[in-house]
Amino acid sequence: MKEITMNDYLEFIKENDFVIIESVKVKLNKTWSIKSYGPKEYFPEKTTVWSFPNRGSWATHKGNYRGNWSPYVPRNLILKYTNKGDWVLDQMMGSGTTLVEAKLLERNAIGVDINLDAVMVALDRLNFPYGQSTIKTYWGDARNLDKIESQSIDLIATHPPYANMISYTKNKKLSDDLSLLSPEEYLKEMRKVAEESYRVLKPGKVCAILIGDTRKYKHYVPIAFRVMQVFLEAGFILREDIIKLQWKMKATREKWRAKEYDFYLIAHEHIFVFRKPEKEEEYRKYKLSVNIF
Numbered sequence: 108m109k110e111i112t113m114n115d116y117l118e119f120i121k122e123n124d125f126v127i128i129e130s131v132k133v134k135l136n137k138t139w140s141i142k143s144y145g146p147k148e149y150f151p152e153k154t155t156v157w158s159f160p161n162r163g164s165w166a167t168h169k170g171n172y173r174g175n176w177s178p179y180v181p182r183n184l185i186l187k188y189t190n191k192g193d194w195v196l197d198q199m200m201g202s203g204t205t206l207v208e209a210k211l212l213e214r215n216a217i218g219v220d221i222n223l224d225a226v227m228v229a230l231d232r233l234n235f236p237y238g239q240s241t242i243k244t245y246w247g248d249a250r251n252l253d254k255i256e257s258q259s260i261d262l263i264a265t266h267p268p269y270a271n272m273i274s275y276t277k278n279k280k281l282s283d284d285l286s287l288l289s290p291e292e293y294l295k296e297m298r299k300v301a302e303e304s305y306r307v308l309k310p311g312k313v314c315a316i317l318i319g320d321t322r323k324y325k326h327y328v329p330i331a332f333r334v335m336q337v338f339l340e341a342g343f344i345l346r347e348d349i350i351k352l353q354w355k356m357k358a359t360r361e362k363w364r365a366k367e368y369d370f371y372l373i374a375h376e377h378i379f380v381f382r383k384p385e386k387e388e389e390y391r392k393y394k395l396s397v398n399i400f
């Protein structure tokens with residue numbers, strides 16, 4: 108991990124007005140005139156089905172980074188599982204949606220991404236004055252969080268790429284980009300992500316990941332469930348399986364010719380909320396009493 112500071116970003120924007128993430132040009136705003144620092148109305152989610160047709164564009168959220176998540180997702184997770192001053196980690200931060208929410212909600216945060224251009228986008232989105240939080244951004248690999256102390260994080264909220272679905276760095280050929288791996292290799296590497304997540308999290312605290320599935324030869328590939336299994340094997344206990352409806356593919360939804368296909372359009376993802384048990388004993392008790400793992 109290498110820390111990339113706001114000063115590094117300020118140097119970078121002297122010569123760069125945008126970055127290319129895969130084939131998409133993402134503009135660096137450099138300065139912001141912010142109209143609102145939070146959603147107009149906010150109702151915390153109460154059930155295990157979440158749906159945000161209006162994804163949220165307050166503060167510096169722009170929704171134009173490939174695969175970015177709605178700021179409502181980290182907002183709900185941060186408000187439910189942390190207090191002001193706690194430490195939030197997103198080790199695959201992309202455009203930094205989680206970090207912006209942490210800043211607005213007065214939590215401290217650490218963000219990591221394998222793509223230096225993504226780190227610059229995140230710093231761009233964080234480039235506005237607000238509160239007193241400490242926010243650190245790193246160029247690094249979610250499988251090796253060597254600059255983060257063990258048992259120092261209060262909440263992990265992250266949205267990993269899915270095996271071979273949306274590629275983030277095909278044009279740059281970053282060999283450590285998890286989105287370039289075959290499903291088999293991807294699961295092997297996600298085990299390292301799960302183990303590092305377990306190491307840095309404080310006992311009793313929560314790790315939430317958003318992950319979806321795909322199809323191959325018209326059949327369903329349950330990547331999300333296999334990733335869930337990997338996190339359980341790393342020692343986590345499953346606290347929630349939240350279904351998040353997908354809205355960004357509205358155009359696809361409207362054009363979807365269900366009559367002509369013999370399969371459905373996948374329109375949901377999973378948010379798995381794991382808890383690191385406080386003690387080994389708690390984990391053993393859970394495993395024994397459920398007896399399906």
Ligand SMILES: C[S@@+](CC[C@H](N)C(=O)[O-])C[C@H]1O[C@@H](n2cnc3c(N)ncnc32)[C@H](O)[C@@H]1O
Nearest residue numbers: 174175176199201202204220221248249284285
């Ligand atoms: C789904 S995107 C995250 C989007 C983010 N939640 C947002 O709102 O912008 C996944 C990110 O994981 C990053 N990534 C891929 N492999 C990685 C690795 N080994 N370590 C850290 N980040 C990685 C990609 O560069 C990409 O930015």
